[in-house]
Amino acid sequence: xxxxxxxxxxESIAALPGMTTNALTGAEISGRASATVHLQRAxxxxxxxxxxxxxxxxxxxINHTMLAEPLTDLRFTAVxxxxxxxxxxxxxxxxxxxxxxxxxxxxxxxxxxxxxxANIVGLHxxxxxxxxxxxxxxxxxxxxxxxxxxxAKLQLQFDGQQxxxxxxxNCRGI
Numbered sequence: 001x002x003x004x005x006x007x008x009x010x011e012s013i014a015a016l017p018g019m020t021t022n023a024l025t026g027a028e029i030s031g032r033a034s035a036t037v038h039l040q041r042a043x044x045x046x047x048x049x050x051x052x053x054x055x056x057x058x059x060x061x062i063n064h065t066m067l068a069e070p071l072t073d074l075r076f077t078a079v080x081x082x083x084x085x086x087x088x089x090x091x092x093x094x095x096x097x098x099x100x101x102x103x104x105x106x107x108x109x110x111x112x113x114x115x116x117x118a119n120i121v122g123l124h125x126x127x128x129x130x131x132x133x134x135x136x137x138x139x140x141x142x143x144x145x146x147x148x149x150x151x152a153k154l155q156l157q158f159d160g161q162q163x164x165x166x167x168x169x170n171c172r173g174i
Contacts, residue, residue, distance in 0.1 A: 001037040008033050008057070031060030031074060052080040060092070068128040069095045076101075083107065097123040114158040123150045125174065148174030 008031045010024050035055040041048050060074025076090035083106065090101040103116040125146050130138040149172040157164040 001039070002035075003037075004034045006033045007031075008060075026065035028063040028070075029061070031057045033057050050082065052078075055080065066132050067094075068126075068132055071099075094120075095124055097121060111160040113160050114156070116154075116156040118152075118154040118156075120150070120152045120154070123152065124148075125150055146171075146174050148172060150174070 008029065010027060010029045013019060013029060014024055033056065035052050037050065037052045039048055039050050055078040056076070058075040060076075061070055061072050062074060063070035071092045071094055074090070074092040077088045079086045079088070085103075085105040085108075087101065087103040090099075090103075092099045098121050099118065101116065101118045103114065105115075106113045125148055127147075130141040133141060151170040151172070153168045155166040
């Protein structure tokens with residue numbers, strides 16, 4: 001199956017089998033997708049084997065109530081199999097900041113191991129951010145009241161039970 005230029009929206013995602021009505025609450029999603037999906041079955045009663053190659057989303061936009069600004073110019077490329085999801089590269093803009101992410105997830109279960117690396121350049125910290133945070137984090141934010149520009153590198157590893165984050169930030173003019 002080859003799909004090219006499929007328009008994606010919050011409504012089309014919500015209509016997918018298995019999606020709950022709460023999954024996208026507060027989110028507006030749009031973009032254009034392309035992919036090549038291979039399906040095969042060895043014989044009657046056998047499990048369907050599948051893979052999705054050349055998965056591309058471009059002209060993407062995500063707006064969510066938890067974001068002070070929408071993610072725009074979203075583009076990613078990925079490959080998926082029953083054993084693995086690999087996001088080769090995800091690029092987006094968040095206000096004046098640029099974001100680049102690569103990720104790999106081994107499996108599809110809730111506790112599937114995950115590795116993620118992100119690079120954020122030019123993130124503007126301002127008074128809008130604490131309004132999107134849980135109160136315990138917002139209270140700490142208000143205590144220090146950081147304002148300025150940050151470049152950050154984030155690495156996250158999840159082994160199925162425990163998250164291991166590493167964050168390096170270069171604060172400019174804070």
